Amino acid sequence: MSQTTVVTTAPEPKLWAGGRSPYNVSYGKMMTWFFLLSDALTFGAFLISYGTTRFFSSVWPDPNQVFKAFPFMEGHNLPLLFVSLMTFILIMSSVTMVLAVHAGHYGDKKNVAKWLLWTIIGGICFLSCQAWEWTHMYSECINTWSNVPGQVKHGLWGSFTDVNTPVEEFRQFFNPHKESVQNILTNQPLIAMQSTHNFFNYFFTITGFHGGHVTSGVIFNILILVNTVNGVYERRGHYEMVEKIGLYWHFVDLVWVFVFTCFYLL
């Protein structure tokens, strides 16, 4: 290269003395990574506190019992099927995102726009699934009892902190085949109720926080799609913004991998 002939007189600047990027990574991309690192610690804190609570509970709701519904297939026992679909959608949208980033590396404006559009569609599908699941979880827990005669209480929040809640209201969430679990439900129903309360608190907090990330990811994707179509990145000479938003989107997928394991599998 022509540089080597020039450098012979001036000493090579030190790698860490400033004026160059020792990692060969731009400022924005590096800071995106560090932001994601801090976000990973946030989600990690959520999931670890979920784990701690679960470890000090002698019973815990069984995911195969809690998550067994599928839209338009009410009454069928289909454990984990719906969440598998959600996971598939998110992995798929991660693939379309990385294809958009790839097209960006080559300055291929048309394909960047195409794959970003698919990613946005995938994100919206995922959010719709989550909306259905939340609505379903909520309506499944509508009380059929009340300590005030003639009044039906709605929603699960109050019922799992109310000591008068009959055990039948939350027995459905526990493994019916395990004797030790059924013993606790019969003899110490309040312990099982506390676990149910904790389970749903963590479930809605963590999937809600994740869903918030997906929502903002979809918004970012729409913004960069508009910019791409308008030729902003073409004029800039590079599609690095697509790569940075791509990092964020993959991170959201990454978090889901852990949420999926902690809530639905373990």
Added chain:
Amino acid sequence: MSSHHHQNSIQHLYEGDQSKLYSGVLQHHTDVNSEESKNQVKRIWKIFWILLAITIAEVIMGMFFSHQMPKALVAFFFLALTILKAGYIVAVFMHLGDEFKNFMVTVLIPLVLFVWFIIAFLADGGFWLRMNDESQARHNSAQVQQAPSHE
């Protein structure tokens, strides 16, 4: 203030001319139909199939087998597969595997904290479960001992 800057240099302030700072994956690519580009796309789809296969394996295991197996083995199996999936996503989809090794280390080292977090907090949870059980047992036996004196 902004009148000092030409339109182009304002954009410079936001993004800078960072095209020279791109990592290995982004350098000297021009043709999207090149062999290199096609191989990269092939690799992306390969990772997709791997992730899909791992997820299907996890779901089948969770649906049919996890209840008959020892709890620790199930946890190990699921966590190992989860970390494998995470590794593929970070290394290939996020291109961390294509960055300089020093940058990779800089990003990943702080995550070592999680090892301590997980050990400490889960141990704490287990400890409280034992404490609760013991105090419950003590409470029960105290009640049994007191019971005759009430008569």
